[in-house]
Amino acid sequence: MKILAVSDKDDSKLQACILKNMPFLQNTDLIVSCGDVSKQYLEFLVDNLKKPLFFVEGNHQFLPPQNETDNYLNKALFDFYSKDKYITSGGINIHSRLETFQNFIFVGFEGAIRYNKGTFQYTQKEMAKIVNKLKFKIKLIKFWDFILKRKQKEIIVVTHAPIKDIHDKQDLCHQGFTCFKTFLEEIKPVLWLHGHIHFEGQQNAQITKYKNTLIVNCYGFHTININDKNIEVTSNIKNLQ
Ligand SMILES: [Zn+2]
Numbered sequence: 001m002k003i004l005a006v007s008d009k010d011d012s013k014l015q016a017c018i019l020k021n022m023p024f025l026q027n028t029d030l031i032v033s034c035g036d037v038s039k040q041y042l043e044f045l046v047d048n049l050k051k052p053l054f055f056v057e058g059n060h061q062f063l064p065p066q067n068e069t070d071n072y073l074n075k076a077l078f079d080f081y082s083k084d085k086y087i088t089s090g091g092i093n094i095h096s097r098l099e100t101f102q103n104f105i106f107v108g109f110e111g112a113i114r115y116n117k118g119t120f121q122y123t124q125k126e127m128a129k130i131v132n133k134l135k136f137k138i139k140l141i142k143f144w145d146f147i148l149k150r151k152q153k154e155i156i157v158v159t160h161a162p163i164k165d166i167h168d169k170q171d172l173c174h175q176g177f178t179c180f181k182t183f184l185e186e187i188k189p190v191l192w193l194h195g196h197i198h199f200e201g202q203q204n205a206q207i208t209k210y211k212n213t214l215i216v217n218c219y220g221f222h223t224i225n226i227n228d229k230n231i232e233v234t235s236n237i238k239n240l241q
Contacts, residue, residue: 001102001226002027004049007034007160007195007218008058010041013236014221018048024223024234025049030101033091034195034218035110035120035160036060046090053091054099058160058195059112059120059173094158096130098137103151104190104226105141107134108158109180112196115173120160128179138187154229155189162194167206167217169197184213191231193218205235 004025006014018025031045035058046053092099094108109131111120122130138155145152161177162168163184168176174197184192192215199206199219206217214231216222225232 001029001104003030003032003193003224003226004028004045004051004221005032005034005193005216005218005224006037006041006045006221007193008036008198009220010038011221015041015044018045028223030054032106032158032193032218034058034158034193036195042091052101054094054101054106054108054158055091056093056095056108056110056158056160057120058110059118061120096134098134098141100153103153104156105138105153106156106158107138109134109177110160112161113172113175113177122177124178127177131177131179131183135183135187154191155187157183157189157192159192159194161196162217163192163215166208166210166215167194167197184210189213190229191224191226192216193224195219205233207233
């Protein structure tokens with residue numbers, strides 16, 4: 001399976017590569033967004049690559065201006081579309097959900113740690129509640145797969161915020177979630193994609209191998225090839241030419 005993962009910026013270099021139909025984009029199976037990119041950008045990727053999209057929202061996601069939310073109809077429409085999983089051309093919002101794709105189960109967690117009154121922010125406690133619910137569902141699936149002797153699907157996690165002590169920073173806004181670390185230890189996903197930590201000026205991705213999980217900061221754009229447990233990450237255009 002080949003994933004095109006994007007995060008945190010609308011990258012015109014990637015758009016140019018797509019318009020030129022560059023070889024590294026061929027055979028892409030799935031687009032994944034870790035958040036903080038515009039809806040227009042995601043629509044461009046989906047429209048041109050014609051591949052499915054799984055996404056989570058970042059903490060800087062577009063919201064209607066405050067005065068527009070005063071209008072009852074605008075607010076109702078916004079609430080409706082926010083809850084619609086097909087909000088972005090064929091894209092599925094996988095926050096707090098499980099979605100199967102090929103031999104993998106994807107699970108997503110949106111937003112960042114609460115640092116002001118903005119949207120898509122969660123306290124450690126609030127996020128732990130969501131994560132625990134999904135952890136239980138995955139354990140149940142694994143249990144039934146074991147009982148019925150079915151092949152266990154590998155788990156891929158998509159988050160905006162990082163895991164506590166892996167790629168995160170000291171300031172409150174960029175601190176990782178502690179519950180993500182517990183999830184990582186207990187569920188042992190094969191791959192964890194996140195954003196939120198800007199990694200400007202780097203040719204390579206910020207990648208950490210933690211036990212059997214490969215954790216990738218998807219800032220910018222990256223292609224990720226997964227063959228069984230073999231994962232190859234190629235980052236940014238400098239490495240692709
Ligand atoms: Zn962010």
